[in-house]
Amino acid sequence: MKLSYIKTLLDADILTGEENAVFEKTEIHTACGCDLMSDVLAFVKDQSLLLTGLINPQVIRTAEMMDIVAICFVRGKVPPQEVIELAKDRGIALITTKLPLYLACGELYKEGLGGKKSAETL
Amino acid sequence: MLKHYDISGTDFSVAGEASSNFKVVLKKLGISPDxxxxxxxxxxxxxxxxxxxxxxxxxxxxxxxxxxxIVFKDDGPGIENVELAMQEGYSTASDTVRELGFGAGMGLPNIKKYTDDMKIETQVGVGTKITLIVNL
Structure with missing residues (x-):
């Protein structure tokens, strides 16, 4: 699923600048909705999107370590500017939606974006 | 090729910078993405x-x-019960740390899962040294 389509489905705003070209070409294969960074770190996925209500720098760091390509903040949350800058520097796309975590995940799942069911790792 | 990092114990916002820096180093060396x-x-x-x-x-x-x-060394309080610390879900982290998305008791189990070898040397009141090995 294209990141641009995810943005449309969640009626989300882009936080990392006007990057329509990036959003058009970024393909997302799996997603993960989680506020526990250690749980995110427990399950490796490729080309994935993280949906979270946390907005501290460790969210970006976690995404960086996992090669997560995009983060969607839920419940209308917007991280501080330094967190946005860190994401830009690491090439991670940020969007924000007014939907709560459960509904945002539900919308994407309904449209066919799956997650990972098992604890299978590298 | 050795990289040395000082790890701040007071500024949680920079936690992860050493790992971030070393990841760039490994990528530049052409080591496989996995x-x-x-x-x-x-x-x-x-x-x-x-x-x-x-x-x-x-x-x-x-x-x-x-x-x-990779070797991390600290002069912290040490780990009282390593076996317990290795259990998924066991954590002694503060509420502040939990609010940041950590302290779920997954740290050491995750490290064990992603490494080929992990050694913990710890003494209560003295500190902890953890050695991680990932085979190429």
Whole structure:
């Protein structure tokens, strides 16, 4: 699923600048909705999107370590500017939606974006 | 090739910078993405532990023939019961750390999962040294 389509489905705003070209070409294969960074770190996925209500720098760091390509903040949350800058520097796309975590995940799942069911790792 | 990092115990916002820096180094060396990711995740969890439990410390990370070796050392309180600390879900982290998305009791189990070898040397009141090995 294209990141641009995810943005449309969640009626989300882009936080990392006007990057329509990036959003058009970024393909997302799996997603993960989680506020526990250690749980995110427990399950490796490729080309994935993280949906979270946390907005501290460790969210970006976690995404960086996992090669997560995009983060969607839920419940209308917007991280501080330094967190946005860190994401830009690491090439991670940020969007924000007014939907709560459960509904945002539900919308994407309904449209066919799956997650990972098992604890299978590298 | 050895990289040395000082790990701050007071500024949680920079926790992960050593892991971030070393990930770039590994990528530049042309090491396979799967190995880079395993090293990065394990190193990041260990770095977070050094910050939140060890009160800061130091890290030596190096690429050797056949493996990547990372050592974190701190002069913190030490781990009272290593076996218990290794259990998924067990954590002694503060509420502040939990609010940041950590302290779920997954740190050491995650490190063990992503490394080929992990050694913990710890003494209560003296500190902790953790050695991580990921084979190339």
């Amino acid at each position: 190995i880079v990711r395993r090293v990065s995740i394990a190193m990041y969890e260990a770095e977070i532990n050094t910050v939140v439990h060890g009160g800061g410390g130091e890290c030596d990370a190096e690429v050797l023939d056949g493996c990547v070796k």
